[in-house]
Amino acid sequence: MxxxxxxxxxxxxxxxxxxxxxxxxxxxxxxPAADALTPVKLTDVTYETCPPEIAKGTVTTRNSQPAKCFIVSAMARNDSSKYLYDADVFGRIYDANGDTVFENRGRIGTVAEIPPGESQIQVRITVDPSQPEPLSLKQFKATGFAQQIRREQIIPSDAE
Missing domain, CATH: 1.20.5 (Single alpha-helices involved in coiled-coils or other helix-helix interfaces)
Known part of the structure; x- marks a missing residue:
């Protein structure tokens, strides 16, 4: 028993x-696959002033002075064989005095799509007008998803 x-x-x-x-x-x-988040190496990171049509209407939160608008460009190397979507771009940006441009924030922006291999990416940033140039761009990287995770589309407004 x-x-x-x-x-x-x-x-x-x-x-x-x-x-x-x-x-x-x-x-x-x-x-969802935990390994769906794929790292992307960013090299040749540079910035330039936004064209007037992109910079139009940008203001800072402290006052009504126009903010400085920049386009950050980089060469992205996606070593996976798949397109990556909704890639978050991370990095540190410092002004001419060595002060951080984005306090307590490493995420710079998002890129909708990164193809396999090497490609050029761009992210628009706004900087307080009191921060002097030249800017210093450090430790840039990106991570993207093998599938689209955000359903909404961001469409630039042509309204004036």
Whole structure:
């Protein structure tokens, strides 16, 4: 009787273990891939002043002075064989005095799509007019997703 009880407990324990493994493997099949976030190396990072049509209407939060508008450009190397979507661009930007341009923030912006291989990317930034140039761009990188995760489309407004 005691051996029968031990055998049933062992079978019950094994069944629970197998069931938990099945649930775990099943959740892997329906959950988004954890490795979907793909790093992208950024090189040759530069910036230039925005053209007037892009810079139009930018203001700072401190006053109504126009903010400085810049386009940050970089060469992106996507080593995966897939397009990457909604890639967040990270980096440190310092002004001529060595002060940080974006306090407590490493994320600079988002790139909608990065193809496999090497490609040029651009991100628009605004800087407080009190921060002197030249800017120093450091530690730039990006991470993107193998699938689109944001459903909305950002369409530039032509309204005046």
């Amino acid at each position: 005691l051996n029968s009880l031990k055998a049933r407990s062992f079978v019950s324990l094994c069944s629970a273990f197998v069931l938990s493994l099945l649930i775990w493997f099943g959740s892997l099949a329906i959950a």
